[in-house]
């Protein structure tokens with residue numbers, strides 16, 4: 001009998017694994033073919049960002065067809081607005097299974113802090129409209145920015161409204177931050193949707209971003225779409241095998257550390273990231289440290305848990321007093337603070353936020369660790385930083401203030417977190433339509449019980 005059971009285990013388990021892999025094969029490894037596309041002879045997908053000193057530099061990237069042998073950028077403004085400077089850029093041609101396009105980049109340096117500039121770009125002889133931007137100047141530590149989670153918009157225009165509402169409500173924002181999965185798939189058409197949604201914001205306000213899994217091609221080892229690097233010329237200060245993908249910026253009184261979490265697919269890449277992160281955290285004397293990464297350390301969605309990222313990074317976040325971790329991926333909102341520090345048992349860990357701006361909605365998992373949860377709505381965050389505090393306010397798609405918190409730091413570096421949650425979260429916690437469709441009555445009942453238990457635990 002025992003031999004029969006052993007045989008069953010020896011043969012049965014591999015068969016079950018094989019069936020499971022076969023069943024999940026497309027989801028894990030298959031890439032949908034990219035539809036054919038023709039890139040525009042006009043300059044397209046123009047994006048402003050910065051990779052150097054934010055007080056005297058900017059980077060501009062754009063795309064065009066492959067016929068032009070050269071790109072150009074004209075800029076005027078600063079101390080002598082009558083002067084116009086012309087920059088040239090050689091095309092980098094990126095070919096994909098659907099077509100090809102040229103990508104251009106100009107790094108603008110020696111700009112003057114606080115000055116406004118006008119610029120336009122060209123693909124060969126074809127010039128874009130003129131755009132304006134203003135170079136930042138050092139403040140006493142006070143500034144604002146916009147943080148947007150996963151976009152994955154296949155409904156052209158829905159997220160554009162959200163981006164513009166966020167910008168209208170934070171018109172002095174220094175930059176707009178994306179946290180990955182800005183596109184549904186690494187296809188030209190989806191990049192087009194994201195850029196169209198951004199409109200002139202992307203040419204006016206610097207954009208910073210972390211990659212998500214949807215900017216990657218699937219496979220045993222997933223690979224980042226080359227168009228990511230062409231659109232986003234970020235600082236080359238990351239781990240050697242992740243230059244421009246994992247990186248950091250120092251802005252005013254804050255170090256922003258962006259981690260390409262989807263790129264961490266092997267033990268060497270995990271160790272490379274950990275060593276790099278340690279050195280980047282050790283070397284900063286900034287008042288605030290903010291980490292951006294696509295995968296959350298604490299998941300909000302039902303059935304998800306990226307425990308390996310906690311294993312990899314949490315002890316460093318605690319030890320080096322990271323203040324805020326901004327994340328995405330889960331398509332449901334979650335916030336938690338007061339995480340016990342694993343090393344010295346003080347409640348001084350970062351505040352973790354998960355958010356999204358996508359029309360795709362996931363169900364929440366009701367982890368008791370979460371101080372706030374929400375689904376069934378798209379969201380954006382407005383953040384205000386001073387030397388004493390970071391305030392984060394979350395708004396729903398229709399502009400309703402949904403959640404907020406302020407991290408307050410005193411002179412000796414001790415922190416407290418003040419929370420605001422003005423609405424009954426029950427409004428945002430009902431199961432999503434897709435969950436109702438695919439779940440049995442028993443599962444729905446369990447969902448509602450979990451919801452009530454979670455809400456009760458928050459009232460204590």
Ligand SMILES: [Fe+2]
Pocket residue numbers: 150181212213214294328329330
């Ligand atoms: Fe994702």
